[in-house]
Amino acid sequence: MTFKYPLVFMASVLLSTSALADVSVHVLDTNKGLPGKEIKVDFYHGVFMNVF
Numbered sequence: 001m002t003f004k005y006p007l008v009f010m011a012s013v014l015l016s017t018s019a020l021a022d023v024s025v026h027v028l029d030t031n032k033g034l035p036g037k038e039i040k041v042d043f044y045h046g047v048f049m050n051v052f
Helices: 004-030 035-051
Strands: none
Touching: none
16 A cells, blocks of 8 residues: 555656656647757657656
């Protein structure tokens, strides 16, 4: 029971991280040629993959 709540918290963190990554990828698609956006996408993708 005590172990469930950190898992729920981690799941919500993962969901928000993937949502941020989706937004960043969308921004990258709509505004091509902005170098800062690619770094942001790589950062969120790296965080997402490292958690798994």
